Amino acid sequence: MFVQRGRWVYNTRNPVARVLMFATVVGLVGFYLYVSDNGQWSESELRDAVHEAARELEAQPQKVYFGYDSMIRDAVEATDEGPVADLDISPTDGGTGSGVVGSPTEDSFEISAAHLSETFCMRLSPPEPPRTLGEIRTVSLTVRVSQGVC
Numbered sequence: 078m079f080v081q082r083g084r085w086v087y088n089t090r091n092p093v094a095r096v097l098m099f100a101t102v103v104g105l106v107g108f109y110l111y112v113s114d115n116g117q118w119s120e121s122e123l124r125d126a127v128h129e130a131a132r133e134l135e136a137q138p139q140k141v142y143f144g145y146d147s148m149i150r151d152a153v154e155a156t157d158e159g160p161v162a163d164l165d166i167s168p169t170d171g172g173t174g175s176g177v178v179g180s181p182t183e184d185s186f187e188i189s190a191a192h193l194s195e196t197f198c199m200r201l202s203p204p205e206p207p208r209t210l211g212e213i214r215t216v217s218l219t220v221r222v223s224q225g226v227c
Contacts, residue, residue: 118159118190124224126158127188127197131220134201141214145184145205153188163191169198169227185227198227 078097080088087094130152139148146166154161169185183202189195200221206214 117192118163120193120195122158123190123193123195123197126153126156127199127222129156131199131222134218135220138215138217141206141216144208145201146186149186149188149199159190165189165191187227195224196226198223198225200227
């Protein structure tokens, strides 16, 4: 399979070495395609992931451990659509809800991905309950998703 010509190289006359060369090239091309496909979000992947995450958040009561932004990230990650590391989930209005002073009716979050110009607005109602040490709240959410900034 190998011959020494100053260094060890494939013996191109050996049929096993030819198969190994071909398999190496096919493997490298396949790996490149896999990494490039899973390395960035596409617009349709982000749209599908956000809408599917919204359906999952509404489907059953949710326990609020670390906040709504963490719940949204977990729901999008569960869709297996794209790389969650490139996902940006940021609360609008400083995280205080809809901006109505004194009694916000919903919390809104902008969801975007690196290398994409498309942004989605996810509005969750009721607003996130206040965090208290040692207490985990359960909420039944109503989720609305719209394309664009909040």
